[in-house]
Amino acid sequence: MALQLKDKDAYQRLNYLYQAAHCVLSQSPENVELARFYCFTQRTIARRLVLRQDPSVKRTLCKKCCSLLIPGVTASTRQRRKNSRTRFTVVRCLSCGQSKTFLNDPDHCLWVDQPEAQLEQQKQPDPGPSIQKQPKNTKPDVSSKPSAAQSTAST
Amino acid sequence: MPVSEALVQAKIPQDLVKDLGVESLSRTHAQAFAQAFLKNSIRQHRHHEMKDMLKRKALILGYARPKKDKSKRNSKKAKGLNARQKRERKIFQIKPEHQRYELFLPLHELWRQYVIDLCGGLKPTSNPQLVQQKLLKADFHGAIITVVRSKCPSYVGTTGILVQEFKHIFKIITKENKLKVIPKRNSVFAVEVNGFVSHIYGSKFEQRASERSAKKFKVRGTIDL
Numbered sequence: 001m002a003l004q005l006k007d008k009d010a011y012q013r014l015n016y017l018y019q020a021a022h023c024v025l026s027q028s029p030e031n032v033e034l035a036r037f038y039c040f041t042q043r044t045i046a047r048r049l050v051l052r053q054d055p056s057v058k059r060t061l062c063k064k065c066c067s068l069l070i071p072g073v074t075a076s077t078r079q080r081r082k083n084s085r086t087r088f089t090v091v092r093c094l095s096c097g098q099s100k101t102f103l104n105d106p107d108h109c110l111w112v113d114q115p116e117a118q119l120e121q122q123k124q125p126d127p128g129p130s131i132q133k134q135p136k137n138t139k140p141d142v143s144s145k146p147s148a149a150q151s152t153a154s155t
Numbered sequence: 156m157p158v159s160e161a162l163v164q165a166k167i168p169q170d171l172v173k174d175l176g177v178e179s180l181s182r183t184h185a186q187a188f189a190q191a192f193l194k195n196s197i198r199q200h201r202h203h204e205m206k207d208m209l210k211r212k213a214l215i216l217g218y219a220r221p222k223k224d225k226s227k228r229n230s231k232k233a234k235g236l237n238a239r240q241k242r243e244r245k246i247f248q249i250k251p252e253h254q255r256y257e258l259f260l261p262l263h264e265l266w267r268q269y270v271i272d273l274c275g276g277l278k279p280t281s282n283p284q285l286v287q288q289k290l291l292k293a294d295f296h297g298a299i300i301t302v303v304r305s306k307c308p309s310y311v312g313t314t315g316i317l318v319q320e321f322k323h324i325f326k327i328i329t330k331e332n333k334l335k336v337i338p339k340r341n342s343v344f345a346v347e348v349n350g351f352v353s354h355i356y357g358s359k360f361e362q363r364a365s366e367r368s369a370k371k372f373k374v375r376g377t378i379d380l
Contacts, residue, residue, distance in 0.1 A: 009273065009289065009292050009293075009368075010292070010368055012269065012272065012273055013292070013293065013294045013368060015269075016265070016266070016269040016294055017294060017296070019265060019269075020262055020265060020266070020296060020297060023261050023262050023265050024258075024262060026184070026261075027258045027259075027261055027262075028187065028253050028258055029187055029188050029190075029191030029192075030191050030194070030250075030253070031249065031250070031253040031258075033245070033246065033247055033248055033249050033250065033253075034247075034249055034253070034318065034319070036246060036247065037246075037247045037319055038296065040247070041294075041296075041364050041365050044363070044365035044366075045365045045368050045369075047365075048365060048366065048368065048369040049368060049369055063235070064234065064235055064236065065236060065244075065246065072188075072192045072195075073188065073191055073192065073195065074195075076195075076196075094195050096236075096244075
């Protein structure tokens with residue numbers, strides 16, 4: 001019981017840091033450094049306490065420089081294709097140039113969303129809802145991009 | 156031109172707001188976003204132009220056999236930056252134009268909500284020891300912090316929003332829009348939430364913000380300044 005409570009604190013902290021990064025970026029979209037610092041702290045905490053973060057959170061953080069990826073502000077989102085069928089969403093970090101590639105597959109289901117994953121971690125509540133409870137600070141994208149990304153990224 | 160500009164700045168129609176699930180930003184917010192967006196998208200262009208210019212000129216700066224680019228093979232995989240690269244790129248340094256107090260007020264408001272949520276309401280009746288236990292593991296970015304006691308008298312009385320916490324240092328932004336760097340060692344800080352004031356002994360706090368969440372604190376050592 002005590003262990004569970006301690007984890008809850010840590011998740012709250014991660015949640016706060018994630019929201020703080022969003023808050024800073026919405027206040028001044030060019031202040032990438034501070035947002036990056038918060039995301040870096042968030043990542044190191046998760047690393048130290050061995051906490052699993054939701055894929056939707058992980059997909060908005062740059063793996064190389066830890067900055068928060070918001071399309072249009074700190075990242076560019078493009079649709080690429082390999083051959084006629086397979087299409088990708090490429091998210092590229094504007095500050096370090098690292099890119100993430102997501103396959104556009106409408107039938108894809110994340111492991112976290114599958115019922116087996118819930119069964120497996122019965123003693124530990126799913127970290128998803130606590131972290132992405134209210135990322136309301138994310139801005140609505142001004143430039144309307146093709147939102148095919150949502151076919152995969154929607155979790 | 157003015158017509159198209161007005162079109163760009165037009166708000167999203169009311170009936171669409173519900174369908175799309177988005178809200179249009181306030182004017183200043185939208186402007187800030189648009190400027191950042193344009194800056195980010197235009198910068199690349201300039202870079203290309205520069206490259207094109209250099210391409211057409213014959214520039215020979217000594218010949219060196221092109222090394223086999225090993226980094227290209229694992230370029231897809233993120234490797235992270237090492238300490239020197241971080242220092243060179245100034246990853247965490249806040250630029251002077253962002254060091255404004257009012258920019259950080261929403262952050263403080265967010266922090267307040269977080270702490271109240273963390274301590275379960277934070278009523279005056281709640282057990283102070285329990286709250287302190289929680290605060291030890293809490294995050295202090297965004298808190299309004301005051302130096303109460305210090306070995307160096309000129310630090311005493313400095314108040315501001317804590318922006319960054321490092322291993323030995325708090326970075327504070329004051330109301331006069333100044334970024335102050337205050338060492339943790341040999342100072343006592345006060346944090347105030349809803350009339351609940353708690354003191355932080357900086358000498359005991361000398362860890363990184365991330366390490367503190369995993370570390371256990373000794374119950375009571377001798378604290379001297």
